[in-house]
Amino acid sequence: MKLDRNHAWLERARRVVPGCAQTFSKGPLNFVAGATPAFLGRGQGARVWDVDGNEYVDYLLGLGPVILGYADTEVNRAAAAQMEAGVSFSLSHPVEVELSELLVSLIPCAEMVRFGKNGSDATAGAVRLSRAVTGRDKVARCGYHGWQDWYIGSTDRWQGVPEAVRALTLSFPYNDPEALDRLFAAHPGAIACVILEPVTFDPPRAGYLEAVRELCHANGALLIFDEVITGFRFGLGGAQTYFGVTPDLACFGKALANGFPLSAIVGKAEFMRRFEDVFFSFTFGGETVSLAAALATIRALRDRGGVASIWDAGERLRRGTQTLIEETGLAGTIECAGYPPWTTLRCPNALPEQALLLRSLFQQECAARGVLTIGAHMISVAHGAGEIDWTLAAYREVFRILAEAQASGAPERWLRGSPMRTILRP
Ligand SMILES: Cc1ncc(COP(=O)(O)O)c(C=O)c1O
Structure with missing residues (x-):
């Protein structure tokens, strides 16, 4: 695989872009630098092409957004039509109301809606709203919630966040209602909200999410799902x-x-109405091209049976991957965890450094076979049986290499670049 142009762009980036990327997850920390692509030039459906012209089936999807596939015709048409009419206006635009109404019709807790740009806008806004509603300062969180002070200060990437802010965010483990109960008991009347990812790769235990909701309400805190x-x-x-x-x-x-x-x-109107006073207000909140694209995206998902097709393709990949893991003698070393739309390979019995090495080798060998992954799979509507079977054919070879590298006792020797590193310990 030729990566000359990738390397050249990386060299240029090293001089002018700290970290070489706009997102940690897209930069050299998350890839086997030297042996995998660093710059993509184009995408279509479930496939992307790097700047050297190498083609990959993509399981990163721009870190999750590209749910219909790259360059979707209907979404692009809706966005282009809106662009022709104007992008950002001096007053509100009807598309804000239309999209809000659509979300209210689809999402159980949604009675009112406000828009931001990044996920971090939404989580920071929800936390601020909860503090305003309850008059409390502390936040209990479980999962990843973005780059803002209130959250990142509670991780090992806290540099630059004041100690006073860090002290306000408390962490609790998933699937352990007693731990959350203890947290409430240790901070009586002080926790404004509980914010958690309702699920990542481990299923919630029976009754867990209900218990979290009950604990919140018994203790006067709001429950926020980070979806x-x-x-x-x-x-x-x-x-x-x-x-x-x-x-x-x-x-x-x-x-x-x-x-x-x-x-x-x-969220519920009784809380969302507080945004009439709580400051969640910025220049691009009503930018219309993205709003028009969202309307087209959600309608396309609905009209094309998109969610079902993501689950089908994801299940085909999950099952096929698990079978290959067993056939290549890697059961116990690697497992494919998660629900079909979002799965990951993980090493349940390895130390973190060993797991990162195996993940790095996996990524390197996948890239060489036209599969772009960090060891996890985000599935889009454009991932059809063809893409999944192509991926599984690559995995058959990659798992054999992994088994051999593991048996050699020195999998690091099989790497052609520097291994991935941990971005964040939440
Ligand atoms: C669960 C979750 N919440 C919040 C965020 C933050 O979103 P953004 O990076 O768009 O600010 C992310 C981003 O990966 C996320 O995965």
Whole structure:
């Protein structure tokens, strides 16, 4: 695989772009630098082409947004029509209301809606709203929620966040209602909200999400579901529809507009109305091209049976991957976890450094066979049986290499670039 132009762009980026990318997850930390592509030039459907012209089936989807596939004709047409009419206006535009109405019709907790650009806008806005509603300062969180101070200060990437802010965010583990109960008991009357990703790769235990909701309400806190990833992927109504648990507020982003920058806070009117006073207000909140793209995206998902097709393709990949893991003798070393729309390979019994090495080798060998992945799979509507079978054919070879590397006792020697590194320990 020729990567000359990729390397040249990376060299140029090193001089002018700190971290070489706009998002940690797209930069050299998350890839086997030297042995995998660094710059993409084009995408169509489920496929992308790097700047050297190498083609890949893509399982990153722009970190999740590209739910219909790249360059979707209907979405692009809607966006282009809106662009012709104007992008950002001096007053509100009807498309804001239309999209709000559509979200209210689909998402159980949504009675009112406000828009942002990044998922972080939505989570930060929901946290601020909860603090205003309850008059409390502390926040309990579980999962990843973006780059803003209130969240990132509670991780090991806290540099630059004041200690006073860091002290206000408390973490709790998933699937352990007693731990959340203890947190409420340790901070009586102080926690404004609980914000969590309703699911990542491990299923919620029976009754867990219901217990979280009960604990919140018994303690006077709001429950926020961070559906930035699960939104439109688990269902048009998000994970809250899938699991039948309705939060007070929810945050959406990523897949909302098939790659156009848009996020949303939705929730019960009694709380959302507080945005009449709470400051959630910025220049591009009503930018119309992304709003028009979101309308087209959601309608296309609905009219094409998009969610069902994502689940079908994801299940075909999940099952096929698990079978190959067993056939190549890697059961116990690697497993394919998660729900069909979003799965990951993980090493349940390895130390973090060993797991990262295997993941790096996996990524390197996949890239060489036309599959772009960091070891996880985001599925789009454009991932058909052809893409999945192509991927599984690559995995058959890649898992054999992994088994051999593992047996050699020195998998690092099989790497042709520097291994991936941990971006964040939440
Ligand atoms: C669950 C979750 N919440 C919030 C965010 C933050 O979204 P953004 O990066 O668009 O600000 C992300 C981003 O990956 C996410 O996965």
